[in-house]
Amino acid sequence: MKQHERITPLEKDFAKWYTDVVKQSELMTYGPVKGTIIFEPLGFSLWDNIKTILDSQFKKQGVNNVYFPLFMPKRFLEKEKDHIEGFAPEVATVTRVGDTELDEAIVVRPTSEVLFCNYFSDKINSYKDLPILYNQWANVVRWEKTTRPFLRTSEFLWQEGHTVHESALQARQFARKMIKMYRKFLQDYLAIPTLFGKKTPMERFAGAKTTYTVEALMKDGKALQSGTSHYLGQNFAHAFNIKFQNSKNKLEFVYQTSWGVSTRLIGALIMCHSDNYGLVLPPKVAPVEVVIMPIFADKHPLVMEKSQELFKSLKRRFRTKIDLTNKGPGYKAAANEIKGTPIRIEIGPRDIANDEVTIVRRDTLKKEKVNISEVRDRIKPLLTDIHNQMLAKATKHLEDNIVEVTNYDQFKAAIKDNKIVLAPFGCNSTHEEKIKIETQATTRCIPIGNASKPPVDAKCFYSNKKAKKMIYFAKAY
Amino acid sequence: MKQHERITPLEKDFAKWYTDVVKQSELMTYGPVKGTIIFEPLGFSLWDNIKTILDSQFKKQGVNNVYFPLFMPKRFLEKEKDHIEGFAPEVATVTRVGDTELDEAIVVRPTSEVLFCNYFSDKINSYKDLPILYNQWANVVRWEKTTRPFLRTSEFLWQEGHTVHESALQARQFARKMIKMYRKFLQDYLAIPTLFGKKTPMERFAGAKTTYTVEALMKDGKALQSGTSHYLGQNFAHAFNIKFQNSKNKLEFVYQTSWGVSTRLIGALIMCHSDNYGLVLPPKVAPVEVVIMPIFADKHPLVMEKSQELFKSLKRRFRTKIDLTNKGPGYKAAANEIKGTPIRIEIGPRDIANDEVTIVRRDTLKKEKVNISEVRDRIKPLLTDIHNQMLAKATKHLEDNIVEVTNYDQFKAAIKDNKIVLAPFGCNSTHEEKIKIETQATTRCIPIGNASKPPVDAKCFYSNKKAKKMIYFAKAY
Numbered sequence: 001m002k003q004h005e006r007i008t009p010l011e012k013d014f015a016k017w018y019t020d021v022v023k024q025s026e027l028m029t030y031g032p033v034k035g036t037i038i039f040e041p042l043g044f045s046l047w048d049n050i051k052t053i054l055d056s057q058f059k060k061q062g063v064n065n066v067y068f069p070l071f072m073p074k075r076f077l078e079k080e081k082d083h084i085e086g087f088a089p090e091v092a093t094v095t096r097v098g099d100t101e102l103d104e105a106i107v108v109r110p111t112s113e114v115l116f117c118n119y120f121s122d123k124i125n126s127y128k129d130l131p132i133l134y135n136q137w138a139n140v141v142r143w144e145k146t147t148r149p150f151l152r153t154s155e156f157l158w159q160e161g162h163t164v165h166e167s168a169l170q171a172r173q174f175a176r177k178m179i180k181m182y183r184k185f186l187q188d189y190l191a192i193p194t195l196f197g198k199k200t201p202m203e204r205f206a207g208a209k210t211t212y213t214v215e216a217l218m219k220d221g222k223a224l225q226s227g228t229s230h231y232l233g234q235n236f237a238h239a240f241n242i243k244f245q246n247s248k249n250k251l252e253f254v255y256q257t258s259w260g261v262s263t264r265l266i267g268a269l270i271m272c273h274s275d276n277y278g279l280v281l282p283p284k285v286a287p288v289e290v291v292i293m294p295i296f297a298d299k300h301p302l303v304m305e306k307s308q309e310l311f312k313s314l315k316r317r318f319r320t321k322i323d324l325t326n327k328g329p330g331y332k333a334a335a336n337e338i339k340g341t342p343i344r345i346e347i348g349p350r351d352i353a354n355d356e357v358t359i360v361r362r363d364t365l366k367k368e369k370v371n372i373s374e375v376r377d378r379i380k381p382l383l384t385d386i387h388n389q390m391l392a393k394a395t396k397h398l399e400d401n402i403v404e405v406t407n408y409d410q411f412k413a414a415i416k417d418n419k420i421v422l423a424p425f426g427c428n429s430t431h432e433e434k435i436k437i438e439t440q441a442t443t444r445c446i447p448i449g450n451a452s453k454p455p456v457d458a459k460c461f462y463s464n465k466k467a468k469k470m471i472y473f474a475k476a477y
Numbered sequence: 478m479k480q481h482e483r484i485t486p487l488e489k490d491f492a493k494w495y496t497d498v499v500k501q502s503e504l505m506t507y508g509p510v511k512g513t514i515i516f517e518p519l520g521f522s523l524w525d526n527i528k529t530i531l532d533s534q535f536k537k538q539g540v541n542n543v544y545f546p547l548f549m550p551k552r553f554l555e556k557e558k559d560h561i562e563g564f565a566p567e568v569a570t571v572t573r574v575g576d577t578e579l580d581e582a583i584v585v586r587p588t589s590e591v592l593f594c595n596y597f598s599d600k601i602n603s604y605k606d607l608p609i610l611y612n613q614w615a616n617v618v619r620w621e622k623t624t625r626p627f628l629r630t631s632e633f634l635w636q637e638g639h640t641v642h643e644s645a646l647q648a649r650q651f652a653r654k655m656i657k658m659y660r661k662f663l664q665d666y667l668a669i670p671t672l673f674g675k676k677t678p679m680e681r682f683a684g685a686k687t688t689y690t691v692e693a694l695m696k697d698g699k700a701l702q703s704g705t706s707h708y709l710g711q712n713f714a715h716a717f718n719i720k721f722q723n724s725k726n727k728l729e730f731v732y733q734t735s736w737g738v739s740t741r742l743i744g745a746l747i748m749c750h751s752d753n754y755g756l757v758l759p760p761k762v763a764p765v766e767v768v769i770m771p772i773f774a775d776k777h778p779l780v781m782e783k784s785q786e787l788f789k790s791l792k793r794r795f796r797t798k799i800d801l802t803n804k805g806p807g808y809k810a811a812a813n814e815i816k817g818t819p820i821r822i823e824i825g826p827r828d829i830a831n832d833e834v835t836i837v838r839r840d841t842l843k844k845e846k847v848n849i850s851e852v853r854d855r856i857k858p859l860l861t862d863i864h865n866q867m868l869a870k871a872t873k874h875l876e877d878n879i880v881e882v883t884n885y886d887q888f889k890a891a892i893k894d895n896k897i898v899l900a901p902f903g904c905n906s907t908h909e910e911k912i913k914i915e916t917q918a919t920t921r922c923i924p925i926g927n928a929s930k931p932p933v934d935a936k937c938f939y940s941n942k943k944a945k946k947m948i949y950f951a952k953a954y
Contacts, residue, residue, distance in 0.1 A: 041543055066517055067524075
């Protein structure tokens with residue numbers, strides 16, 4: 001059986017398809033504790049590439065990396081009321097060390113706002129100390145009932161940015177800058193288009209004044225929250241007494257932000273691009289960009305010689321691998337397709353005779369014959385084209401699946417049809433909760449600026465009262 | 478008060494000096510949970526530089542990065558008898574999630590051999606799957622009674638390599654290759670010379686057949702174990718039933734290694750190089766290599782202009798910072814010295830008039846006047862010289878402090894005098910334990926090869942029986 005035959009077709013069972021793809025491509029396997037996963041080399045390398053790119057973008061904004069502890073006293077988490085309400089049910093508690101019970105319960109960080117705030121309250125005195133722009137790459141733990149590889153796991157890897165500013169305006173601007181950076185990163189590096197906007201109060205981060213979000217559309221019509229940036233206002237500053245002397249010599253509470261993306265992005269790029277043959281990786285983060293696949297090399301030494309020559313020439317410019325496994329061409333092709341490498345170069349005895357190779361692009365599986373002397377110059381434009389076409393395809397999918405509605409019947413029909421719905425809404429958490437129960441759809445975001453304004457006299461699709469905002473709804477992960 | 482005046486002289490109280498240096502230089506501060514620390518930007522950046530260099534060296538050996546979970550079932554840890562004995566007292570246990578008690582106790586990894594082994598037992602079938610060379614960069618938790626920043630903390634950052642081989646020879650060779658890589662890294666990048674060799678059974682990693690170690694000497698005469706590489710033999714393979722079909726078609730247990738260095742290296746480089754003025758950072762890992770310090774720039778616009786020009790020209794080639802704080806020259810010099818930047822360039826009005834700058838090297842605090850047009854070419858050789866002199870000084874310190882003894886009186890005198898002692902020994906854990914109680918000295922390592930052989934007819938310095946090995950002893954962290 002070829003490997004991809006072990007993948008359930010996505011049209012048949014999307015959830016099963018997803019699990020098959022992540023396992024068969026050896027991105028991950030399950031850990032022994034419920035909801036934990038092991039990142040195998042391909043999966044970890046994907047995260048490492050995402051990390052390297054984002055980290056350099058953060059640094060260009062003047063952000064410094066730090067590392068705060070995994071553990072915090074439980075009482076810290078309880079200082080900001082909304083924050084503890086949001087996180088308490090998911091928090092893992094350490095009560096024992098060796099054979100000794102601890103005097104005070106310690107929790108494993110589900111996020112680190114309170115640890116940073118406790119530090120900031122000691123560190124900050126004057127406006128001259130501000131802004132502070134910190135970030136950490138870390139593991140966090142949130143115990144979830146239902147888990148799914150990369151999308152929702154008990155432990156996950158992420159970055160969490162924490163910044164402190166002297167004015168509300170500066171903090172809000174910074175929070176917006178970061179959500180825009182995420183949006184551009186998803187588009188330019190992962191080939192994932194997103195909707196972006198603000199969360200409603202119900203969907204907001206526990207403790208934030210405003211949560212900005214980027215929402216991607218998966219192949220099954222569900223939305224995936226892919227990155228968030230929070231304007232925290234002075235909520236945590238009050239809870240942790242973080243004051244500074246402003247330029248007018250008065251004591252004032254600071255203004256804060258926090259923002260993060262996680263290994264969930266791996267789930268996003270899989271469910272946005274991959275297919276029934278396995279992974280389709282966006283070239284810019286693919287651990288291997290080009291795989292060279294010699295065919296019948298055991299019987300044709302010239303095939304191996306030419307393959308190795310090409311490998312040497314390409315690996316200086318591209319992340320290149322040569323597949324020296326001793327299997328038939330069909331098996332090898334399928335095994336490489338499953339791993340999602342953007343470009344495969346097949347070199348067989350017949351190709352060599354014609355001074356040619358066969359280039360197969362993973363996104364479309366289209367083949368082209370290229371003269372061996374021209375391969376080197378063909379790769380770069382081809383990688384660019386693959387990225388662009390993947391983005392174009394995903395963008396079309398997103399645009400084709402947004403439906404505007406004016407009443408609840410239309411809404412229910414569209415949600416049932418797995419669409420993202422844009423609808424005029426009265427914006428009230430009680431309504432949102434009811435809609436969620438009745439249709440499984442949740443508010444994804446309120447668009448920014450004019451796009452959030454309903455037409456004059458527009459009515460809320462649900463309550464028929466005057467509409468306040470245009471809001472995106474969808475079923476979501 | 479200048480910042481360095483807040484540092485206790487190292488001759489007066491070494492432990493206090495160390496804590497003063499790490500705090501005043503803003504490498505770290507304490508976390509709210511006992512024994513945890515916060516890595517501030519300077520401290521984290523130091524670790525990040527160490528990580529980047531080592532990671533690329535690992536990859537050249539064919540090692541792949543992975544990420545295994547933070548949590549494991551407690552019963553996993555109990556599968557290898559020596560392993561659990563070694564780690565049980567330090568292990569943090571999660572017993573509760575939200576308000577729910579867990580059915581099975583989960584521990585926070587103190588190290589991950591057992592998680593990797595559980596994975597290997599599923600993954601490995603044939604000799605064709607071997608070798609497997611994995612590494613992860615992760616946080617681990619070991620609850621220690623006495624903690625000290627970087628040296629011994631409840632949570633620390635490290636890398637742990639885990640490899641699987643088809644023969645004892647290959648595994649042992651790999652374990653040795655890694656300890657040699659650590660030794661070379663400490664020398665070439667951290668300017669730290671080390672003794673290296675094998676641990677005695679008493680000091681061995683819990684579950685290993687052989688532990689190789691590199692031992693550095695701190696300024697107070699104590700040794701610091703700075704990196705270890707373990708040949709695990711088939712101990713864990715038996716406990717976790719990791720078998721493979723060998724090339725002769727027979728089922729056999731695999732052979733394994735594990736190896737690691739941690740954020741303890743930051744402690745090593747501080748206690749090896751720093752002084753009463755603060756940090757002295759080895760140039761190759763220093764977050765900033767060159768700091769430019771304009772003097773009286775507020776009154777002399779030309780000073781600022783020339784400083785900015787130099788900054789632009791240097792930052793393309795070196796990690797360069799310009800100090801624009803609004804303080805007097807003495808304060809600024811001290812503040813930069815405390816942070817250990819290898820080269821400081823002072824530019825004042827008088828320098829400018831002579832087309833000169835003053836270059837101060839941090840290791841010796843020596844100053845030289847350099848024509849401004851020659852600065853760019855002076856930096857590289859100066860950085861090299863600083864590294865070399867730091868290494869030479871540390872090497873002399875190490876060599877000057879090794880004493881060979883033949884009897885216990887000499888031994889006690891030398892240990893009391895904070896020396897490393899090389900002595901012929903009968904090699905028995907009961908003796909070792911007694912010596913430790915009587916003198917605080919522990920065995921650091923048995924040298925490799927001929928150096929481990931005592932002279933013919935040499936007697937054990939402690940028991941007076943026939944000596945088996947030459948062994949290094951010292952007081953240690």
